[in-house]
Amino acid sequence: MLGERNRKVLFAVIQCYMNAPGPVGSRVVTKKFSFGLSPATIRNIMSDLEEMGYLRQPHTSAGRIPTDSGYRLYVDTLITGKDYVNDELLLELYKRLETLNKDINYFHDRASKVLSSLSNYIGIIMSPKTGMTTLNKIELLKYRKNQVAVILFTDEAMIRNKVVSIDPEISQKDLNRISGYINSEFAGFTVEEIRRIVLNEMSEERNICDSLISEALKICRNVFSSAEGDIYVSGLSEMLDLPDFCDIDRIRLLLKTIEDKHLIVELLDKISASDGTQVFIGSENPIDEMKNFSMVISTYNEGSKPVGAIGLIGPRRMNYLKAISIVDMTANYISNILLDR
Amino acid sequence: MLGERNRKVLFAVIQCYMNAPGPVGSRVVTKKFSFGLSPATIRNIMSDLEEMGYLRQPHTSAGRIPTDSGYRLYVDTLITGKDYVNDELLLELYKRLETLNKDINYFHDRASKVLSSLSNYIGIIMSPKTGMTTLNKIELLKYRKNQVAVILFTDEAMIRNKVVSIDPEISQKDLNRISGYINSEFAGFTVEEIRRIVLNEMSEERNICDSLISEALKICRNVFSSAEGDIYVSGLSEMLDLPDFCDIDRIRLLLKTIEDKHLIVELLDKISASDGTQVFIGSENPIDEMKNFSMVISTYNEGSKPVGAIGLIGPRRMNYLKAISIVDMTANYISNILLDR
DNA sequence: GTTTAGCACTCTCCATGTTTGAGTGCTAAT
DNA sequence: ATTAGCACTCAAACATGGAGAGTGCTAAAC
Known part of the structure; x- marks a missing residue:
């Protein structure tokens, strides 16, 4: 168990080390902090702290450096302390x-x-x-021949756009129907969920009767591919x-x-x-x-x-x-x- | 005037220096390139090149390093030579x-x-x-209360979007009229040009009779502000x-x-x-x-x-x-x- | 006249000592 | 339990001394 005094010395070392890299010695600690103790005493304490694994010596006859566990103790104290x-x-x-x-x-x-x-x-x-975001609304806008701009509105106050190439040209009117379909089916789902659903639908191959829907799914697959x-x-x-x-x-x-x-x-x-x-x-x-x-x-x-x-x-x-x-x-x-x- | 042979030596030095930093000496040059000359001759040539400002010596008794003018000569030769x-x-x-x-x-x-x-x-x-790009088409989509997503289609195969806050709420129908107005007025202009035009229009204060147009201009000013x-x-x-x-x-x-x-x-x-x-x-x-x-x-x-x-x-x-x-x-x-x- | 061999000279780089100073650990005194 | 004192250790800074690479110059060779 770590005594109150030892802890104070540990934190003092951490303070010093924070301000300047390089091992911190016992004298420096006594100078910067008024523990009312002599360097020799501090040395003893630091030696103890080293044994406990909170400090380490880069080499004999150098000062001490906090170890990761030393820092861990410090940070844990900080967090529970809530001192901002x-x-x-x-x-x-x-x-x-x-x-x-x-x-x-x-x-x-x-x-x-x-x-x-x-x-x-x-x-x-x-x-x-992208996978984590929730689809709010999608808009499909015809851009050039064979290219559709997909505007993705998400719940997360973000808009993403992407240009998708499509093979047979589609009129803006049909694009509107497709986006309407996607919005009614998928709004509220996360992109990742949509991706999974679409992949399933497509593998079952039964919806292809309606070519618009099949086109919609194709676009979805393209747009909702998981992006980093x-x-x-x-x-x-x-x-x-x-x-x-x-x-x-x-x-x-x-x-x-x-x-x-x-x-x-x-x-x-x-x-x-x-x-x-x-x-x-x-x-x-x-x-x-x-x-x-x-x-x-x-x-x-x-x-x-x-x-x-x-x-x-x-x-x-x-x-x-x-x-x-x-x-x-x-x-x-x-x-x-x-x-x- | 720089002789053919001197130039070859200069380029040889450049070659060597390219492969490894550090001054290149006369011996190295003779070894890597077969000029049929001895190091001593190369030394003389290098000394001449130094006098002409194409090479320099970091310190006495070190090899030579190409100067910027040396490189300039080299690069100019490259470019006119068109050797890929x-x-x-x-x-x-x-x-x-x-x-x-x-x-x-x-x-x-x-x-x-x-x-x-x-x-x-x-x-x-x-x-x-952004200023340099040409506006192809603009779309305004209502996003949330008081927020409009502006989709900018440019001729440069790029799409940009921006969310703009507007004060009195505007219906999607009106937004469509606004975007229609912008498209008819400004398509084909560069963003920078549009910005200038809009600023002019606004300063003349005469168009405010039509509140939609004034709203359109406001949006324009926001969207077409010059961005780096x-x-x-x-x-x-x-x-x-x-x-x-x-x-x-x-x-x-x-x-x-x-x-x-x-x-x-x-x-x-x-x-x-x-x-x-x-x-x-x-x-x-x-x-x-x-x-x-x-x-x-x-x-x-x-x-x-x-x-x-x-x-x-x-x-x-x-x-x-x-x-x-x-x-x-x-x-x-x-x-x-x-x-x- | 141009090129080259030879040689003295210069300067960096590296490896090896040497010194210095900060810091510890231990012991004996407080 | 704490501290002063002292011997000891180690890294960093500085000095020393070749070794090596490279030059410039001169005199000889082509």
Whole structure:
């Protein structure tokens, strides 16, 4: 069991390490925090903390660095404590979030910038995976010869469009009938559900008597093919200013992972199922390539259904309090925007 | 005046430097190329080339490195020579470009990936600046209370949508009349032109007698506000594998510039006016932050009008022949796709 | 006159010592 | 239980010294 004093020392080490990378020694701790204890005593305590697995020494005769379990303890305390970060940050955050409201069209872009610029970490935001969104209405507009523009209105306050090529030309009038059919059959279902239904219908091959319906199904199959959620990333360059990134290979690995996208999309997607803000510290990170980083992730909702995810990626020694506050509040804010519309 | 032999030596140095960074010495040149000359003679020639400003020495007793003017000479020769790169590359390029055709919706994303993965440099592609595109048709669809989805069909085979809030609710029927009005008035104009016209009309304040038209103008002003062209970047991580990027500050600077976007958008935008493939070598680069890199840029057209730009960003010692070939062909390919549709 | 061999010289790079300073662990005193 | 003192350790910074690659120059060869 961890005594109150030991815990305070652990958190002190974490504080120091947050401000500057590199092992933190006993003297520094006594100077920055007034425990009323001498360095020697602190040393003993730190030695104990190391035995318990909360701290580690990169090498003999160096200071200590918090381990992932040390951070875990810290973060758990933070979360149950509910101490939010200072008011200035919150004010600044609100000021920036307000601009989100102005033009919902670019809100992904904006939101990721807000996340990153305020935290100096990498901000990511995942638009709803198309499969998860609910179809509100569909419109088919003839575009050019053999091409139809499909406008997808979703419940999630988003519009997607896609151009579909069709083989025999169809008149706008017929297109209207088709969209009418799709709307009456499928409105209210999620895209993923529609996809499954359509595939079933088609395999049973019985509806082909009505050529319009068969055409409608063809279009559906094309439009409702599962598409990956898109992610928006920003703040890479700010992040490189942190002293942690003196190592070039780390940058490389990080960039590759982020550019690859699908690993992150997968993760965020999994997260979307659950609720609330989650923190992955170093080795806890489900993505192998990210085991040198920490992530703070949350979901944003439409009503009560989570439809997208936002998050921050930072160094393991990131300012968790700040990061959690930012992510948490931004997620809530976005949820509110979506609700009010 | 530069003799034939000297020129050959210069190009030889460029070749060597392309394959591996670091000064190239006289011995290496004689070994890799059979000039039938001894290192000593090559040294003399290189010394002459240095005097002429085509080569430079990082320090005494090191080999030579091509200067920007050296590269300029080389590239100019390439371009007038029209020797394209080998057939394998072209085949590979065509194979990848084919997939562009399949789904025009994601073609930006795809095209930038093709550019970067084939060259190992950074691929960029700029979608047409909205202002430059020509309005083909507009559709207004009622979305929610007080919200209208505006679907913009452009001549450039692209569809854009935007959600606009309007104050007094308008029925779909009226929306149809409005879109009919806009279509009849403005189809065929570029977005920028429309914007200017609308601003004029509004300032004259005389049309407000017809409230529908005034409403139409309001929507126009909102929709046709000039929006920046979007750029898609890919290949950052591959680029980092090049030995040139041992220096962390270069990476930082490059990333910042790219993430900033607007400098690049501006440049590409200026380029769009002119035609053909352009090469910026090192210090020739109009963007200060990029004076350590080279760019190969071209435009793609809809018919004869340039509507977007693509390009490659690489180290100064990039393989210009390959880069120019890739950019050139990709631009042509895209132009053809847009034409055939 | 052009080309080349030979040689002295220069400069980077790498590996190897050396020093310095921060920090610990232990022991003995408080 | 805490602390002062001291010996010990290790990384990072700095210095030293070839080794190697490459040049420039000169004098000889073609």
